[in-house]
Amino acid sequence: MQDLIHQHILPPLNNDTLSALTDGAELGQLDGQVVFTTDSFVVSPLRFPGGDIGRLAVCGTVNDLAMMAARPIALSLGMIIEEGLPLAMLDEVLDSIASAAAQAEVQIVTGDTKVIERRVGIADQTAAQTESESLPGSEENGLIINTAGIGLREVEIAPTTENIEPGDVIVINGHIAEHGLAVMSVRQGLEFTSTLRSDAAPLNSLIAATLAAGLCPKFLRDPTRGGLAGTLVDIAEATGQTIEVDEEAIPVSATARHAAELLGLDPLTVANEGKCVLVVAAEEVSPLLDCLRAHPLGRNSVAIGRVTEPATASVELITKAGGRRLLRRPYGEELPRIC
């Protein structure tokens, strides 16, 4: 364990606070409104086009803070490693954690690592039964990551659903469903969708740019598990308002649409990682889109819907054909475990 920490974990994460190896990290005095969050990651396979569990673990917690309009100050890293996980894989994940943390301009200041006995996963059992050694993902179980994060909120008023009212506009910062479809494609062995890449990215600089421009999103949410549909239903139910979204306006790439068809999934319910739903007052839409589009992670930002009356606590999709259908919160098989 001493070797693991000193030779594999500390070097890539390289910072004095972590390297002190004390029971906790000294962060000094924090000036501002403190926000605290945590998330665990159990994705399989551990690596996929556009990212891996390490990048997910950093971006997920950074984005939870960003959605609270908070600047990430410090992250913790809890790793549960199964015996038998190749050290090369661990090193790769740690490099990825370091790289995502650098991109988000935040440090891993405290951590904990546990090594547990190797257990036979469902995928391994299936592989054994079919005498296949190459079931996608089966060889890559064995690592669970938890990250917790501390952030400082930079604006007076926290973005919450309570701010939302009729007339507000729903904006998204780019193409949906890329993360979930990239992971599911690898898992199902759909090689020809290999141009699909996870969109996992730290969104804090994008949110900071909108706040720095004096824009005040009323609400922010990263549409991860449950996808865009899940997030919109959450908002409608929390506010009691009606949300109307235009199918035609929702950005879905041709590759993603194709992969979703093959996998039998609705892009609206597939998990995103580097996306953000912003609810803004109508008069802020134009400057907000200008601001988002000037950022590498917001180039394809677009308004996709609005809060309308009368209030029905539901989400209506205006289809490309001009029809209307209610969006529901996905459940069961629509929710593969991918983040």
Next chain:
Amino acid sequence: MQDLIHQHILPPLNNDTLSALTDGAELGQLDGQVVFTTDSFVVSPLRFPGGDIGRLAVCGTVNDLAMMAARPIALSLGMIIEEGLPLAMLDEVLDSIASAAAQAEVQIVTGDTKVIERRVGIADQTAAQTESESLPGSEENGLIINTAGIGLREVEIAPTTENIEPGDVIVINGHIAEHGLAVMSVRQGLEFTSTLRSDAAPLNSLIAATLAAGLCPKFLRDPTRGGLAGTLVDIAEATGQTIEVDEEAIPVSATARHAAELLGLDPLTVANEGKCVLVVAAEEVSPLLDCLRAHPLGRNSVAIGRVTEPATASVELITKAGGRRLLRRPYGEELPRIC
């Protein structure tokens, strides 16, 4: 998942910050030196005499903060639940988390829960091979918990090994090896040691009492994995000093000594959970012991050794027979996974 959160997780942990179910918890302005820590828990069996994984998960992180002389302000709770874990067991663990948090006067303010596919554990495989359904602990896999914690340090100077110098005295707040032996006894089916109970406890009020009395421990450390020996070797190596401990002074109960003999373990290397090693200046020993002994968690506090010269970066045990032997950091089989 919505049902799990609303019916099983939120009610016992009952607080407004957590129940808001936002991406993170709003903690407001924190006035003081902020300390941040994390720990993951993979103990098997999930419950044991004197505690369970929930109590461990709260106490472990509270104590990491307390060892930094920090008052715990907020905890996060990340749960990884295997499909098939009985809901009654989850409820029991959550009640235990709530009760330990109440004892430590801290709230679980943010959390994350993942349900993963059931995997066959090593213990389950063994049970299947031996056609036994009652292998201790085998039915109780299926829950991993991570807690992270934020604390505020209450004294100007952080306790660190850098403060330690020759003449300082080593104090412990009670009997050692109780946690590790309680867990190992259950695991090995040693029924007759059933009076052994885990000492898992939140030590923050004990540490706060010493600080409130104006006492300034130079260093604090909870001797968990690796036991008292591991902690003393850590201190000797970090400071380069020589630590001398009196075997006769180290409190070990007769039951613990008996269980350790049966299990082939040295009590000095067995994990503790509700114990704290304090290094103090010689002139503070007497008032410190008075203060610790006035607290329910410090009644059996005692001085067990001292920092001596010349500096050898090692720990010498003065045996009951008057001999001397070097204490080493335990490794391998001496370190069963119990916390």
